[in-house]
Each structure stands twice: as structure tokens, then as C-alpha cells.
Amino acid sequence: MSDANPFRRFLARPNSDPVKSIGMAAAVAAICALIVSATAVILRPAIEENRLAARSGQMSAMLESVPGIAELLDGGGIETFVVDLATGRISDTDPATFDQNAAATDPERSTALSPAVDLAAISRRENESLVWMVRDGEEIKLLVLPVRGAGYQSTIRAYLALEGDLNTVAAFTVYEQGETPGLGSRVAERDFLSGWTGKQIAEEGDIMIDAAAGASGLHEVEMISGASVTTYGTIDMVHFWLGENGFGPFIENLREGTAWP
Amino acid sequence: MMDLFQRSIFEENLALSFFLGMCTFLAVSRQVKTAVGVGISLIVVQGISVPMNHLLYAYVLGPGALAWAGLGDVDLNFLRLITFLGIVAALVQVLEMVLERYAPALHAAMGIYLPLLAINCAIIGGSLFMVERDYDLAQSAVYGLGTGIGWALAITAFAAIRERLRYADMPRGLEGLGAAFIVAGIMSMGFSAFAGVSLP
Amino acid sequence: MALKQLSDPLIDKNPVAVHILGICSALAVTTSMSTALTMSVALTVVVTLAAGIISAIRVHIPNQIRIILQLTIIATLVIVADQLLQAFAFGMSQRLTVFVSLIATNCIVLGRTEAYAMHNPPVPAMLDAMGNGLGYSLVLMVVAAIRELFGAGTLFGFQVLATQAEGGWFVPLRLMLLAPSAFIILGLLIWALRAWRPWLAEAREFALREAKPEARP
Numbered sequence: 001m002s003d004a005n006p007f008r009r010f011l012a013r014p015n016s017d018p019v020k021s022i023g024m025a026a027a028v029a030a031i032c033a034l035i036v037s038a039t040a041v042i043l044r045p046a047i048e049e050n051r052l053a054a055r056s057g058q059m060s061a062m063l064e065s066v067p068g069i070a071e072l073l074d075g076g077g078i079e080t081f082v083v084d085l086a087t088g089r090i091s092d093t094d095p096a097t098f099d100q101n102a103a104a105t106d107p108e109r110s111t112a113l114s115p116a117v118d119l120a121a122i123s124r125r126e127n128e129s130l131v132w133m134v135r136d137g138e139e140i141k142l143l144v145l146p147v148r149g150a151g152y153q154s155t156i157r158a159y160l161a162l163e164g165d166l167n168t169v170a171a172f173t174v175y176e177q178g179e180t181p182g183l184g185s186r187v188a189e190r191d192f193l194s195g196w197t198g199k200q201i202a203e204e205g206d207i208m209i210d211a212a213a214g215a216s217g218l219h220e221v222e223m224i225s226g227a228s229v230t231t232y233g234t235i236d237m238v239h240f241w242l243g244e245n246g247f248g249p250f251i252e253n254l255r256e257g258t259a260w261p
Numbered sequence: 262m263m264d265l266f267q268r269s270i271f272e273e274n275l276a277l278s279f280f281l282g283m284c285t286f287l288a289v290s291r292q293v294k295t296a297v298g299v300g301i302s303l304i305v306v307q308g309i310s311v312p313m314n315h316l317l318y319a320y321v322l323g324p325g326a327l328a329w330a331g332l333g334d335v336d337l338n339f340l341r342l343i344t345f346l347g348i349v350a351a352l353v354q355v356l357e358m359v360l361e362r363y364a365p366a367l368h369a370a371m372g373i374y375l376p377l378l379a380i381n382c383a384i385i386g387g388s389l390f391m392v393e394r395d396y397d398l399a400q401s402a403v404y405g406l407g408t409g410i411g412w413a414l415a416i417t418a419f420a421a422i423r424e425r426l427r428y429a430d431m432p433r434g435l436e437g438l439g440a441a442f443i444v445a446g447i448m449s450m451g452f453s454a455f456a457g458v459s460l461p
Numbered sequence: 462m463a464l465k466q467l468s469d470p471l472i473d474k475n476p477v478a479v480h481i482l483g484i485c486s487a488l489a490v491t492t493s494m495s496t497a498l499t500m501s502v503a504l505t506v507v508v509t510l511a512a513g514i515i516s517a518i519r520v521h522i523p524n525q526i527r528i529i530l531q532l533t534i535i536a537t538l539v540i541v542a543d544q545l546l547q548a549f550a551f552g553m554s555q556r557l558t559v560f561v562s563l564i565a566t567n568c569i570v571l572g573r574t575e576a577y578a579m580h581n582p583p584v585p586a587m588l589d590a591m592g593n594g595l596g597y598s599l600v601l602m603v604v605a606a607i608r609e610l611f612g613a614g615t616l617f618g619f620q621v622l623a624t625q626a627e628g629g630w631f632v633p634l635r636l637m638l639l640a641p642s643a644f645i646i647l648g649l650l651i652w653a654l655r656a657w658r659p660w661l662a663e664a665r666e667f668a669l670r671e672a673k674p675e676a677r678p
Contacts (some may be wrong), residue, residue, distance in 0.1 A: 020523060024522065024523060024526070025530065028530050028533055035541065043544045046548040047547045050547065050551035051551070054552075105325075123395060153393075283484035284482055284568040287484060346532050347532070347533070350528050351529065354526075376528050376575060379571070382563060382566045427666065433662055434654075435652045435655075436663060438481065439655065442644050442645065446643075446644030446645040450639075450641040
């Protein structure tokens with residue numbers, strides 16, 4: 001009974017009382033913070049699981065769409081490596097525990113990019129990156145590179161799968177984007193992505209891939225009308241990540257056979 | 262910095278390119294006088310809240326932000342919406358008290374839309390964009406000021422058009438709000454021309 | 462009485478078309494009916510619960526801090542709703558991106574709690590809030606239906622009009638997927654509403670007069 005009294009006395013104070021104002025504010029803030037934090041903590045594992053499932057679902061869906069990969073996957077499966085981007089060599093970091101997103105914001109495991117080279121507007125680039133390969137013995141059949149860049153209003157994340165010549169696009173899958181629904185978000189739809197298959201990224205060492213309305217030729221993908229900034233976002237990020245500040249050195253080393261330490 | 266400033270006024274105009282802050286935009290744009298008043302209020306709130314929210318995010322909420330207190334592992338990112346709203350609401354409350362004392366006519370004209378400034382998507386959106394694009398303190402200040410000015414410009418232009426529309430002879434059902442929406446649609450089509458323009 | 466609170470906001474006091482609240486999301490999420498439906502459900506749930514909670518403690522909310530308290534409660538509900546969506550309907554949450562968070566800034570929620578829930582008991586407040594949520598949903602679904610049908614030829618993802626890309630006759634009107642079309646459709650909707658219910662038309666601030674034809678010599 002006496003426990004209820006201080007509480008009721010507090011509630012009985014007039015609303016203009018400063019103690020009551022502060023008390024109400026603190027009480028509401030505390031209860032709401034508790035509810036939000038509890039929800040966040042309880043649901044975090046479920047959300048993480050969803051995120052990972054969505055991502056790996058995207059990867060498998062993309063791989064299945066590439067002709068001829070299915071048999072190779074049965075045979076050898078897909079291998080994961082961690083690549084040191086500066087040297088272009090496979091590093092000895094364990095891919096199973098490597099958190100690339102954390103590395104991208106860690107000042108010790110990433111490099112700041114000057115605006116002149118930051119084609120994808122990502123400001124920091126992690127020093128190491130995951131790559132996936134499907135190999136037939138020593139021969140690379142498929143190389144999958146994670147790429148990301150700034151779109152119109154969000155970061156676009158995608159997987160770029162290159163065929164054995166490391167130049168022709170086998171598949172391009174956007175697995176995360178927050179662009180304008182119905183417009184920029186079409187960059188994640190099959191219609192746009194299927195236009196990448198068969199295109200060639202570079203010609204004689206120069207990255208040539210571009211977007212245009214009414215795309216023709218080996219180096220052009222179809223521009224999404226009404227979403228040019230988003231489409232150019234995907235182009236710019238491929239330019240960056242396949243260039244000398246991205247996977248460029250690694251791809252060169254793969255061609256020369258010096259990618260493994 | 263100048264490029265960021267003029268971009269936030271024109272190409273990335275929060276009202277006409279990102280369609281933020283529409284409720285207030287449509288409701289208080291009947292007269293140029295009120296529109297200018299609301300515009301200036303928004304510039305003040307935006308110009309203060311974006312840098313303040315940046316400081317809060319950089320030193321309390323962001324991943325690794327509490328390192329100065331020895332809590333480098335704590336990530337309070339999910340609280341950012343509610344904290345930003347809190348800062349803006351406090352600023353708007355102060356603004357309401359100031360207006361009531363020094364500009365009662367404007368205060369009465371704004372009515373319920375003054376407290377609604379607290380949840381104006383343009384103000385919250387400005388802070389959320391600032392977080393997304395990783396601006397530092399100076400850039401946040403410029404961005405806050407720029408977006409505020411851009412929004413104020415848009416609502417003033419819109420109010421000017423609506424004032425003229427009052428004298429137009431149009432079907433009774435279309436008068437007022439209906440015509441305003443259609444004008445807003447045309448204005449936004451016009452501003453979409455700025456998208457993608459990048460100056461050296 | 463109860464029915465009136467639920468039915469009034471559907472047409473006569475529709476929050477979007479009459480009170481001009483909740484416009485931002487009406488423009489942004491109406492490009493497809495499924496996103497519009499999710500937003501509508503989320504907003505109706507949030508506004509009803511918020512009205513109920515705020516109404517329950519309304520007597521004890523000091524005037525000077527009322528906005529912040531209301532906002533805190535609303536934002537909490539929105540964050541919880543967003544987390545629940547991400548945990549149990551991940552695909553849909555990806556499509557809605559930031560718009561669920563923007564429910565916290567939706568003028569309808571704060572507008573109704575400030576105007577009604579702060580001054581009325583919980584049950585009427587919740588009914589009023591639910592009515593407004595339904596009114597908002599109605600407008601959203603109508604606009605989304607028009608935009609999706611003419612912008613992509615689909616309704617809820619089902620192809621209704623065969624597009625030329627699939628060998629049909631329909632050329633989608635891409636402008637429908639851009640925001641200016643939402644403005645214009647809303648404008649036309651309001652015109653239709655006011656033609657049907659003439660008392661909803663705004664009072665003129667001054668009388669328009671027909672110019673008398675001048676007498677010619």
C-alpha cells in the first residue's frame with residue numbers, strides 16, 4: 001500500500017510542476033528505450049539470418065542462371081578466397097571469419113580514397129576482399145567479385161560474375177539497394193540484370209563498359225529510363241572495382257598465374 | 262563546399278526532388294507571407310539540427326562512436342531516428358515559444374503546422390541523408406543551411422503561383438487544393454531536370 | 462457514434478485529401494499496390510496503438526513537453542514495427558527501405574494524436590485513429606492501383622495488361638512511376654471528391670464576379 005503512495009503522489013502533481021515534467025519525460029524515455037532495445041536484441045538473430053539467407057539465395061540464384069555452371073558446381077563446388085587488393089594476391093586471411101563490411105569502416109583495414117579515384121563514391125575501400133571461384137582443376141571457369149557503389153540515394157551492392165577469360169560478364173546480380181521504388185530499384189530486376197550477360201568489360205586493358213538508351217555493342221548495357229543516376233551508379237562501381245584500385249591487379253595476376261603466393 | 266551548397270539548393274532540393282516535407286509545403290503555401298515565415302523557420306531549424314545531429318551521431322550513436330568513453334564496441338545506430346526526432350522536437354518547441362512571443366501573427370497563421378515542423382520529413386530526411394553520406398561537421402552545417410534555403414525557395418515559389426491561381430476561373434471542385442497538387446506535379450517535373458547535373 | 466468515427470475519415474474527413482496529411486509517403490510508396498498495402502497496414506497499426514497509449518496517459522502529459530513525449534512513443538512503435546517487418550517479412554522490408562521509418566514522421570500520426578487523442582478517452586481515440594488510418598489506406602490503394610496499372614500493366618504483381626515487352630499491345634506509361642504523376646493523380650482525385658461532395662470545397666477568400674460585357678457604342 002505504501003509503495004503505491006509515492007507513485008500516486010507523483011501522478012497527482014499538477015502538470016505545470018517541473019518535477020513532474022522531468023519525471024514524465026524520464027519515465028517515458030526509459031520505458032521506450034527499454035522496449036526498443038529489447039526488441040532490437042531479441043530480433044537481431046532472426047534479422048541477421050534473413051539477411052544472410054537473402055544474400056546466399058541471391059548468389060545461388062545467380063550462379064544457377066549461368067549456363068554450364070551447374071555441372072561444375074556438382075564437381076568441385078565454389079571456393080572462397082580472401083584477396084589483398086593492393087598486391088592482387090590471395091592472402092592467408094581465413095574467409096570463413098572475414099567480415100568485409102567491418103573491414104570497410106575499420107581505419108586499420110581499409111584505405112581512404114581521394115575523390116579523384118573514388119569513382120564509386122564509397123570513400124573508404126577495404127584492403128582485403130572476398131572472392132569466389134569455380135574451377136575445373138587449375139582452370140578458372142567463373143570468378144565472382146563483390147562490388148558496391150553509390151547509387152542515387154543508397155549504396156548498391158552486387159556480385160559480378162566473370163567467365164574464364166576474366167572479361168566477359170557471366171552474370172550480374174544486385175543483392176542490395178535502396179533506390180527509388182519502381183525506378184532506380186529496377187536495377188535489381190531480371191530485365192536489367194540479364195542485359196549484362198555476355199557483355200565485355202574491357203578492351204585491350206581499358207575498361208569500356210557503359211550504359212546507353214538502346215544499348216548496342218559488346219560494351220553497352222541498357223539504360224533504365226528515368227533512373228539514369230542509378231544506372232550510372234552501377235557502371236561507375238564496375239569501373240572502380242575492376243580498375244587499378246579494385247580487383248584490377250588481382251585479375252592481372254590471375255592471367256599471369258601469379259595470384260597465389 | 263560551394264558545390265555541396267548549391268547542389269542542396271537546386272538538384273537535390275528536398276521538396277521538389279525528394280518530395281520531403283510535403284504536408285507543410287502544401288498546407289501553408291496559400292500566401293507568400295506565411296510561406297516566407299515557414300521557410301525561414303525551417304532554415305533555422307535545419308541549419309541547427311543537422312550539425313547538432315552530426316555531433317550526436319559522431320560521438321554517441323554511431324558504430325564505435327563511444328570510443329572516447331571506453332565503449333568502442335557499442336553500436337547505438339538503431340536509436341538514431343528517435344534521437345534525431347528528439348533534437349528536432351526540442352528545437353521546434355523553442356521556436357514555437359519564440360514565435361508566440363515575438364511574431365504572434367505568424368504563430369497563429371501556422372496553426373497546427375508549427376508542431377508538425379517537428380516531424381517534417383525534410384528536416385529528419387536532411388539528418389538521415391547526412392548520416393548516409395558521412396558528412397563531417399562543416400559539411401553538415403553547409404548541407405543543413407543549403408537544404409533549408411532550397412526548401413524555403415521552393416515553398417515561396419509555390420505560394421507565389423498559388424496566389425495567382427486564386428484569380429483563375431476554374432471548376433469549383435478544382436479550386437484550391439486540387440489545382441495546387443497539379444501545379445506541384447508540374448513544378449517537380451521541372452526540377453527533375455536538375456537531376457544528374459554535376460558541376461566541376 | 463463509434464461508427465461515425467470510423468467512417469468519417471474515409472471520405473468526408475479523409476486525412477490525405479481533406480486535411481492534407483501524410484502526403485510524403487502517398488507520393489513515394491504508391492508505385493505498386495503491395496508496397497502501398499504494407500505501408501497502409503503498418504501506419505494504421507502504429508497510429509491506432511499510439512493514439513491508445515497517448516490517450517491513456519494524456520492527463521499526466523505536461524503541456525511544454527507534449528510533442529516530444531508523443532514523438533517518443535510514436536517513434537518507439539515505428540522502430541518495433543520496422544524490426545518486426547525485417548524479422549518476419551524480409552523481402553517486403555527490403556522493398557520498403559526507409560519508408561517504414563518515415564511513418565514516424567507521417568503527419569497523420571502526430572496530427573491525430575495532437576488533435577484528438579490528447580483530449581479524448583482511449584477507445585474513441587483509437588477508433589478515430591483507426592478511421593484515419595483506413596482513410597489513408599483507401600487513398601493510397603486507389604492511387605497505387607492507377608499508378609501500377611498504367612505504369613507497369615500489373616495489379617499486385619499480376620500482369621493484367623500485356624506489355625509490348627511480352628508481345629502484347631500495352632506500352633507502359635513510365636511517367637506513372639515518377640512522383641509528378643502522384644501529385645497530379647491526387648489533384649484529380651481531390652477534384653473528383655469535391656465535385657461529388659461540394660461542401661468539401663474550400664471557401665473562397667473573396668467573391669469572384671462575372672465581368673459585365675461593356676456596352677459598345
